[in-house]
Amino acid sequence: MKIQVLFGTESGNAEMAAEDLALSVRSDDQEVEVHDLSDFSISELQHDALYVFICSTYGEGDLPNTALPFFADLNIVRPDLAWVRYAIFGLGDTFYSETYSQGATKLADKLNELGAERVGEFGRYDASSWEPVGEKAVEWFSGVLEAAAQMQ
Amino acid sequence: MDSVVSIAIVGSGPAGCYVAQSLRRALPESEITIYDRLASPFGLVRYGVAPDHQSTKSIQAQFARLFERENVRFAGNITVGSDVSLDELRSTHNIVVLASGLSEDRVVGVPGEDLPEVHRAGRLTRVFNAHPMEPVGVPDFGGAVAVIGGGNVSIDVLRLLIKRPEDFANSDVDDTALGQYAQAPVRRVEFICRSTVANAPSDPVMLAELGRIPGVAFTCSDPVAVPEDATRQASARAKALEGLLELAPGPQTRVQVALHFGWSPVRILGADHVEGVELRSVEDDREHRRVATDSVVTAVGFDFDRHNWHGLGELSRNLETGALDRGLYRTGWIKRGSRGTIAENRACAKAVAEEILADLPALDPAPRPGYDGLPEDVRARAVDYAAWRRVDLAEASAAAHGRARKKFPSHDHMVAIAHDTLAGPSGAGNH
Numbered sequence: 153m154k155i156q157v158l159f160g161t162e163s164g165n166a167e168m169a170a171e172d173l174a175l176s177v178r179s180d181d182q183e184v185e186v187h188d189l190s191d192f193s194i195s196e197l198q199h200d201a202l203y204v205f206i207c208s209t210y211g212e213g214d215l216p217n218t219a220l221p222f223f224a225d226l227n228i229v230r231p232d233l234a235w236v237r238y239a240i241f242g243l244g245d246t247f248y249s250e251t252y253s254q255g256a257t258k259l260a261d262k263l264n265e266l267g268a269e270r271v272g273e274f275g276r277y278d279a280s281s282w283e284p285v286g287e288k289a290v291e292w293f294s295g296v297l298e299a300a301a302q303m304q
Numbered sequence: 305m306d307s308v309v310s311i312a313i314v315g316s317g318p319a320g321c322y323v324a325q326s327l328r329r330a331l332p333e334s335e336i337t338i339y340d341r342l343a344s345p346f347g348l349v350r351y352g353v354a355p356d357h358q359s360t361k362s363i364q365a366q367f368a369r370l371f372e373r374e375n376v377r378f379a380g381n382i383t384v385g386s387d388v389s390l391d392e393l394r395s396t397h398n399i400v401v402l403a404s405g406l407s408e409d410r411v412v413g414v415p416g417e418d419l420p421e422v423h424r425a426g427r428l429t430r431v432f433n434a435h436p437m438e439p440v441g442v443p444d445f446g447g448a449v450a451v452i453g454g455g456n457v458s459i460d461v462l463r464l465l466i467k468r469p470e471d472f473a474n475s476d477v478d479d480t481a482l483g484q485y486a487q488a489p490v491r492r493v494e495f496i497c498r499s500t501v502a503n504a505p506s507d508p509v510m511l512a513e514l515g516r517i518p519g520v521a522f523t524c525s526d527p528v529a530v531p532e533d534a535t536r537q538a539s540a541r542a543k544a545l546e547g548l549l550e551l552a553p554g555p556q557t558r559v560q561v562a563l564h565f566g567w568s569p570v571r572i573l574g575a576d577h578v579e580g581v582e583l584r585s586v587e588d589d590r591e592h593r594r595v596a597t598d599s600v601v602t603a604v605g606f607d608f609d610r611h612n613w614h615g616l617g618e619l620s621r622n623l624e625t626g627a628l629d630r631g632l633y634r635t636g637w638i639k640r641g642s643r644g645t646i647a648e649n650r651a652c653a654k655a656v657a658e659e660i661l662a663d664l665p666a667l668d669p670a671p672r673p674g675y676d677g678l679p680e681d682v683r684a685r686a687v688d689y690a691a692w693r694r695v696d697l698a699e700a701s702a703a704a705h706g707r708a709r710k711k712f713p714s715h716d717h718m719v720a721i722a723h724d725t726l727a728g729p730s731g732a733g734n735h
């Protein structure tokens with residue numbers, strides 16, 4: 153099954169994590185695509201893929217502005233996502249204690265509401281930890297792949 | 305243009321790093337060099353972002369990849385305009401992108417600004433950040449200071465002034481500066497924001513953060529509540545301010561902060577020395593408000609420094625295009641003015657990179673040598689990324705207990721460590 157990594161970013165960290173994650177799982181047998189949510193339309197969502205959302209938080213716990221059009225489309229078009237399986241990794245900073253990682257939570261809530269099914273743990277990354285975000289994302293994703301394998 | 309494109313980027317702050325990222329993706333074969341007058345990369349991420357906001361500085365890990373794995377050259381210790389002229393850079397590279405930021409503190413433009421106790425936020429934040437080109441020394445603020453400006457830099461200044469030394473745990477604050485300031489910290493701050501609470505440019509979370517500093521009593525004689533239909537950010541700001549005003553440190557009070565929203569400075573009072581600031585209400589013609597202070601810090605943005613090193617004259621703030629001339633572009637603060645966060649430079653750089661790519665076919669197709677075309681003596685002084693890493697590691701290992709690192713405040717010292725020419729057997733750590 154193809155892995156589609158979709159990132160939503162403002163300062164580029166989610167993109168870096170997306171690329172690291174893609175690099176870690178791409179092989180001759182595993183197709184991986186990476187897309188910026190700002191260039192990805194909901195009509196491109198396919199059946200035979202695992203979607204991996206990597207998304208930061210801005211404003212008052214909002215999605216990064218590059219991901220807003222995609223999020224708005226989900227709200228307006230309200231596609232039936234009952235066939236979509238996704239994993240999600242949120243980037244945030246516990247400095248923003250009241251809205252920590254809420255952007256990714258909002259996105260996941262919307263996907264769930266439209267019928268999509270989450271695979272694996274909800275990943276969270278805290279910029280205050282100074283840990284390398286790419287490594288954290290890769291580590292998290294290996295757990296997701298295990299969970300996905302168990303579901304099959 | 306089919307041959308290898310050579311690209312010079314002037315400035316290694318967010319703007320320069322983001323534009324290098326975009327250009328590297330689009331032109332994997334190109335030769336890209338980021339020049340900086342400092343021996344360290346990352347611009348204001350290192351020297352502007354507050355020393356107690358380490359998580360904001362973690363973006364450096366993203367930018368470091370350019371030099372570590374994406375084949376972008378760092379050439380520090382090269383000042384464009386003196387070590388090498390802009391013309392020289394342009395004749396040796398196909399593309400030159402100015403990403404040199406804005407470092408000159410903007411003046412408020414009111415009478416009294418030349419009084420000796422009027423200080424500038426840019427300078428002050430550079431001092432606390434151990435900037436190697438800022439003459440060291442924290443000014444004496446007296447007992448009361450007015451901070452003019454309502455943006456995030458202004459809040460950074462306020463926070464620096466009201467924190468105790470022990471509140472800087474895990475920061476990389478310059479301890480010399482901190483020690484000097486701790487001799488005579490201010491006891492009262494008048495924080496003056498032109499905008500009302502609803503329209504203020506400050507991040508609510510940064511306001512709320514002030515409430516975690518012990519011993520600070522906040523007051524505000526202006527309305528804090530915002531209209532029902534205010535933006536979510538405005539409501540969050542009002543809520544953060546209400547939280548500050550509820551704090552009552554009582555006898556534990558070390559410092560008082562009087563907040564003014566909707567007041568604009570008319571003049572700085574005092575004949576030979578600062579005695580206060582006179583304020584005018586922005587919304588109505590109420591009687592002027594006068595606050596008595598011993599000093600002033602202005603934090604109202606940054607302008608192009610008028611030393612005019614590039615010979616381009618006054619730069620217009622044209623937001624439509626990054627192009628200045630054939631093969632010459634600008635991005636980041638030098639394009640948009642001193643507004644916006646680190647992240648905003650990413651979108652800006654992407655747009656400028658697209659302009660560059662669109663212009664490429666029309667550029668002079670003759671290959672230019674890039675970095676290798678610069679005179680031998682210029683290349684000899686350059687601090688490359690491996691050399692910077694020596695400084696980086698030396699700083700990290702020189703960190704005192706409770707500090708993320710010890711930033712070396714001397715440019716020459718940094719260059720000596722970088723070039724491994726530090727005199728004496730004692731090595732880098734014992735300066």
Ligand SMILES: Cc1cc2nc3c(=O)[nH]c(=O)nc-3n(C[C@H](O)[C@H](O)[C@H](O)COP(=O)(O)OP(=O)(O)OC[C@H]3O[C@@H](n4cnc5c(N)ncnc54)[C@H](O)[C@@H]3O)c2cc1C
Nearest residue numbers: 315317318319340341347348352384404405636637645646
């Ligand atoms: C005090 C302060 C605090 C801030 N805090 C935050 C924050 O917490 N979060 C946030 O998101 N944003 C913050 N910002 C804003 C952020 O720093 C800017 O958006 C960003 O740095 C602008 O990027 P730039 O690359 O255009 O300029 P800069 O970061 O200033 O980079 C310019 C670089 O060019 C170099 N240079 C200049 N002239 C020459 C020359 N002649 N030759 C060679 N090199 C040259 C400089 O040495 C510097 O490295 C802060 C800004 C300030 C001033």
Ligand SMILES: Cc1cc2nc3c(=O)[nH]c(=O)nc-3n(C[C@H](O)[C@H](O)[C@H](O)COP(=O)(O)O)c2cc1C
Nearest residue numbers: 161162163164165166208209244245248251252253
């Ligand atoms: C202006 C601003 C607002 C932010 N707001 C939040 C927030 O509300 N909650 C949170 O968890 N993180 C917040 N963050 C932290 C970012 O989500 C974090 O730095 C992340 O690593 C950015 O990832 P990106 O580079 O992919 O955009 C904020 C950062 C900035 C600069």
